[in-house]
Amino acid sequence: MKCQMIAALAMFTVPAHAHIVFWPAEAPAGSYYAGEFRVGHGCGETATTAVRVTIPDDVLIARPRPKPGWTIEIQRAPLPAPVMSEGREQHDRVAAITWRGRLPGDQFDGFGLMLKLPAGRAGPLYLLVRQICGKDSVEWTEIPAAGQNRGALKHPAPVIDLKPAESGHMH
Numbered sequence: 001m002k003c004q005m006i007a008a009l010a011m012f013t014v015p016a017h018a019h020i021v022f023w024p025a026e027a028p029a030g031s032y033y034a035g036e037f038r039v040g041h042g043c044g045e046t047a048t049t050a051v052r053v054t055i056p057d058d059v060l061i062a063r064p065r066p067k068p069g070w071t072i073e074i075q076r077a078p079l080p081a082p083v084m085s086e087g088r089e090q091h092d093r094v095a096a097i098t099w100r101g102r103l104p105g106d107q108f109d110g111f112g113l114m115l116k117l118p119a120g121r122a123g124p125l126y127l128l129v130r131q132i133c134g135k136d137s138v139e140w141t142e143i144p145a146a147g148q149n150r151g152a153l154k155h156p157a158p159v160i161d162l163k164p165a166e167s168g169h170m171h
Contacts, residue, residue, distance in 0.1 A: 019156055020129050020140045023110070026161040030119030036065070036112045037158050042105025043133030050132035051111055052098040053158075056125060058118040060085055062094040065112025070101030085116075105133070115160075122164045126157040 020037055027033040042048045055062045060083065064072050077095035084090070103109050117125065129140040142153040150156050 020131065020158045022127070022158045022160050025159070026163055027117055028165045029117055029122055029162040030165045031117055032061075033115045033117050033160065034112070035160070036110035037127070037129060038108060038110045039103060039131060040108045042103065042107075043131065043136045043138055045105045046133040046136060047105050048103040048131055048133050050098055050100045050130075052096055052130040052132070053111070053113070054096045054128040054130075055094050055115075056118075056127065057093075059115050059125075060090060060093050061114075061116035062097065063114045064097045064099070065114070067099055067101065067109075067111065070099045073098040073100070117160070117162060119165065122162050125160045125162050127160070128157050 022037050024035050075096040076092045078092045082089045082091050126143050131138045140155050142156050144150045
């Protein structure tokens with residue numbers, strides 16, 4: 001019974017240390033990733049009014065999931081040279097996606113993304129997030145140094161852990 005009480009108390013301490021995280025937290029390199037980043041709280045008691053995610057340069061395809069009550073802004077950037085992607089020539093890529101709406105400070109929510117993950121590499125893929133709460137904002141952009149515990153960071157960047165692609169299973 002005592003262990004159950006300790007476990008229950010531990011569950012209630014998680015929101016105080018909530019960060020913005022991706023779910024699922026890992027995916028095969030070179031695959032299509034359909035997931036979401038989860039915003040665990042506002043800026044103190046202030047509601048979140050916008051969330052902006054910066055897409056890494058080596059992610060050539062990024063698509064947001066519509067969210068009822070929120071508007072979406074997509075910022076594009078030109079590629080240095082055209083590439084073939086999904087059977088057509090691609091001249092630019094999505095550089096950032098911003099959702100604008102209202103998420104009360106004491107609530108959480110998820111923001112969906114579909115990404116074509118970079119092939120040929122394994123390890124962390126960091127996506128920098130800016131959480132805007134009216135006139136304030138929180139930059140979820142800290143990347144741990146080699147050997148540093150991500151949990152020690154105050155505002156860690158959300159990460160997707162790229163696993164080596166299984167042969168024959170690249171999408």
